[in-house]
Amino acid sequence: MNPLKQRIVLLGPPASGKGTQADRLAQEFVTPHVSTGALLRSECERGTPLGREADAWTCKGLLVPDELAVRIVATWMQENGPRFLFDGFPRTVEQAKHLDTALAAIEAPLDLVILLQISDEAIRQRILNRLSCLKCGATFSTSLHGIAEGQACSRCGAPLVRRKDDSAEALEQRLKVYRELTLPVVAYYERTSPAILHRIDAGMGSDAIFAQLSTLLTTL
Ligand SMILES: [Zn+2]
Numbered sequence: 001m002n003p004l005k006q007r008i009v010l011l012g013p014p015a016s017g018k019g020t021q022a023d024r025l026a027q028e029f030v031t032p033h034v035s036t037g038a039l040l041r042s043e044c045e046r047g048t049p050l051g052r053e054a055d056a057w058t059c060k061g062l063l064v065p066d067e068l069a070v071r072i073v074a075t076w077m078q079e080n081g082p083r084f085l086f087d088g089f090p091r092t093v094e095q096a097k098h099l100d101t102a103l104a105a106i107e108a109p110l111d112l113v114i115l116l117q118i119s120d121e122a123i124r125q126r127i128l129n130r131l132s133c134l135k136c137g138a139t140f141s142t143s144l145h146g147i148a149e150g151q152a153c154s155r156c157g158a159p160l161v162r163r164k165d166d167s168a169e170a171l172e173q174r175l176k177v178y179r180e181l182t183l184p185v186v187a188y189y190e191r192t193s194p195a196i197l198h199r200i201d202a203g204m205g206s207d208a209i210f211a212q213l214s215t216l217l218t219t220l
Helices: 018-029 036-046 050-060 064-081 093-105 122-127 168-192 206-218
Strands: 007-011 031-033 082-087 114-118 131-135 139-141 195-203
Touching: 007 018, 007 168, 018 031, 018 082, 031 036, 036 050, 036 064, 050 064, 050 114, 064 082, 064 093, 093 168, 114 206, 122 131, 122 168, 168 195, 195 206
Parallel strands: 007 082, 007 114, 031 082, 114 195
Antiparallel strands: 131 139
């Protein structure tokens, strides 16, 4: 299916289901799903100069600097064209400004900015109840699926574990970073391009969220 919207930014806190939704949208609409995390990993694996630069930051558990994140995305756009679904970018107002400038230069502005909204309390419940399969990437909820750590993944059979960054402490840190860096990005779009900013309640089920996103992508 051909979406009417070609340049999309998906924003949301941890556990808002952003990555999963982006994957589904990319499949349904054949829009390249660009996660800066995945781009970084790919640059690192290929051992490119950009990758080595990024590695120096991510090794220390730090976010890469704005300027580097922007360069990595710009390189991707040069190779792939201005058609994308960004997930995890822009993460800061500075990155959002850079993206706007880059897109203005090729007269291809953003079509859509979507914020997946969910309360901190709901995020805590989701993350702290989450078990992951490190082999196939599936995630399960101890409360929804009635499973415990160490049980076998129903998809591939590997044992389920609690990821390190799903601890209460790590989560609070991720929420803090989100509030300090990314919420201002929402305010930035509110100020500069309110007509393309949409909010979706990410507390709904995954299918309901996907339906709303699909509508946004396919209507003017
Ligand atoms: Zn698995």
